[in-house]
Amino acid sequence: MSVKMVVHLKPPAGCGAGIMKILGIILGLAGVCNSWPVHAETREDAIRRMSRALDEYIIEGIKTTIFFHKRIMANKDFIEGNIDTSFLERIVLE
Numbered sequence: 356m357s358v359k360m361v362v363h364l365k366p367p368a369g370c371g372a373g374i375m376k377i378l379g380i381i382l383g384l385a386g387v388c389n390s391w392p393v394h395a396e397t398r399e400d401a402i403r404r405m406s407r408a409l410d411e412y413i414i415e416g417i418k419t420t421i422f423f424h425k426r427i428m429a430n431k432d433f434i435e436g437n438i439d440t441s442f443l444e445r446i447v448l449e
Contacts (some may be wrong), residue, residue: 389444402428 394406395401406428409421427433430446 399434402434 393401393405396402401430404423409425409428414421426449427446432438432442432445
C-alpha cells in the first residue's frame with residue numbers, strides 16, 4: 356500500500372455539516388476518512404445543505420468520492436426519495 360499525503364484540507368464551514376473523524380486520512384484510507392452528518396427540518400433542506408458542504412469541501416493530494424456524492428445529491432430519484440437497494444448500481448451506470 357502506498358501512503359498518500361493530504362496536501363490541502365479545507366472542510367465545509369457551517370451549513371449543518373461536520374467532520375466526525377479524520378483517522379482515515381492519517382492512515383491513508385481516503386474511503387473511510389469522513390462521516391458527514393447533515394441535519395435540517397426537511398429532506399429538501401438537508402440535501403441542499405449537503406450539496407453546499409460538498410461544494411465547499413476541498414481536499415487535495417488523495418482521491419475522494421466527493422464528485423460521486425455530488426451526483427447522488429443532484430439525482431432526481433434521490434431528491435424525490437425514490438430509492439431502493441439498486442439505487443447505487445443504477446447511478447454508477449449512468
